[in-house]
Amino acid sequence: MAHVLGQNQYGKAENRIVRVHRDGIRHEIRDLNVSVALQGDFEDVHLTGSNANCLPTDTTKNTVYAFAREYGIESAEAFGITLARHFVDATAPVRSARIRIEEYTWNRISQDTGHSFVRDGGEVRTSEIGYDGESVQVVSGLRDLVVMNTTDSEFSGYLKDGYTTLREAYDRILATQVTARWAHGYRGRDGEAQPDWNRSYAQVRRHLLEAFAQTYSYSLQQTLHAMGTRVLDNRAEVDEVRLELPNKHHFLVDLSPFDLENDNEVYYAADRMYGLIEGTVHREGVTPVIPVA
Structure with a gap:
């Protein structure tokens, strides 16, 4: 046949x-x-x-x-x-x-900056409530919030050894997919008024984004600390912020084989091989309660 x-x-x-x-x-x-x-x-x-x-x-x-x-x-x-x-x-x-x-689609984080964006879609609001019969513990959060700065970021001066191949970058794309959780001081005791949870969420999210957009970044770790600090400085109801920031790398494409220059314009967006930066910022004297995921 x-x-x-x-x-x-x-x-x-x-x-x-x-x-x-x-x-x-x-x-x-x-x-x-x-x-x-x-x-x-x-x-x-x-x-x-x-x-x-x-x-x-x-x-x-x-x-x-x-x-x-x-x-x-x-x-x-x-x-x-x-x-x-x-x-x-x-x-x-x-x-x-x-x-x-x-x-x-990416939207501008603020009309005051020309290079900071937040991507549409995918963001999930989270909350975790604990109660032991005496007090309440509320941990709010979000995940899959993708943000990018197209400049005002560099990474240089790091440790180097025989296995280091990474080149120092003085003007790079900084992008990450934010997972954030924040613990409230509210304990639900008699006579204690609950915070306005929706307003608190919106304001914490705003401060996370503004800190990302307004921080000149020498490392993603520095940006993480600035984001957590910004929330604690502006939201009295929050005692602790924990952030997980995977570094979503963007690599310049070598267009020289085609006789084309690439002046920080065309990038390959890697969806794997990223570093994972994690950290907690909390008020002095407050015992952290948010577990490592």
């Missing part, structure tokens, strides 16, 4: 790319997940192993990053059209191209 090669395609899936437009002090971010799939005259690739008509998937990845630098990203739709047209028009064996793009 004869066998026939049916529908087939190939490409590069989920190319994570962050494009920072640095026209002036007010930056703009386009954060995309781009997948490329190509169809065409690829029978020999499957049937005989000849790669003569095969455009490497690595090339499609490089094209995505290079086009982001060369043409910018006005919209996901326009960027996808440009890519699809390129792959079909410039590569004879390619008959059709499908570009799938997911875009993650």
